[in-house]
Amino acid sequence: MADEELLPTNTTGYKVGAKKTAAELAQLDAQDESLRKWKESLGLGAAGAASNDPRNVVVLALAMEVVGREDVILDLSTPDALGRLKDQSICIKEGIEYRLKVKFRINHDVVSGLKYIQIVKRGGIRVDRMEEMLGSYGPNTAPYEKKFMVEEAPSGMLARGHYNVKSGFVDDDGHTHLEWNWAFDIKKDWE
Structure with missing residues (x-):
């Protein structure tokens, strides 16, 4: 548990999206070749x-x-x-x-x-x-x-x-x- 002083500030109206694993993100739009290459460059492919x-x-x-x-x-x-x-x-x-x-x-x-x-x-x-x-x-x-x-x-x-x-x-x-x-x-x- 973090020290309360070290808790980040919250932006009003901002909601954190659902947590997805690297494997789940890699599978999104898998048929799009340019997106697949971009995701691999981010470490979201098999070469993570x-x-x-x-x-x-x-x-x-x-x-x-x-x-x-x-x-x-x-x-x-x-x-x-x-x-x-x-x-x-x-x-x-x-x-x-x-x-x-x-x-x-x-x-x-x-x-x-x-x-x-x-x-x-x-x-x-x-x-x-x-x-x-x-x-x-x-x-x-x-x-x-x-x-x-x-x-x-x-x-x-x-x-x-x-x-x-x-x-x-x-x-x-x-x-x-x-x-x-x-x-x-x-x-x-x-x-």
Whole structure:
């Protein structure tokens, strides 16, 4: 069960369609050759992603991209990697422009309306909430990468300090694929 803060917002009037498996979607309009080829390119044909990993969505990494610097990468691929994130804090220079990007793989079935949700707290008080729609994806052996909009880190003496973050990936069906805690520090310069 996902933390209530990490539940996605609902759009009034939007209804999630009935869940269909990748095999069911592949069979729809099977006689249309161009649709069949397009579906296969999405991983909906016989060549879908075969994996022994039981997870349908495998989030590999979340990264912060800053022009002129090497990406700061959070490894999210294994439970051990997630555990290590609890004990470290990422340094962010105040006022810089950055972009988050996520790398993930879809293993077994189509995922509809995958979202990244992030809650940022300072001293136990929520200071920011972000919800980014990643989209809908079919199974594929190659990872997907989604880049977010460019943002600016807060600046000034009051913005500097330690922040705790709770992040998660949730789909339209309400399934939480990953949820974890991490932290960052906004400082005057990179350290």
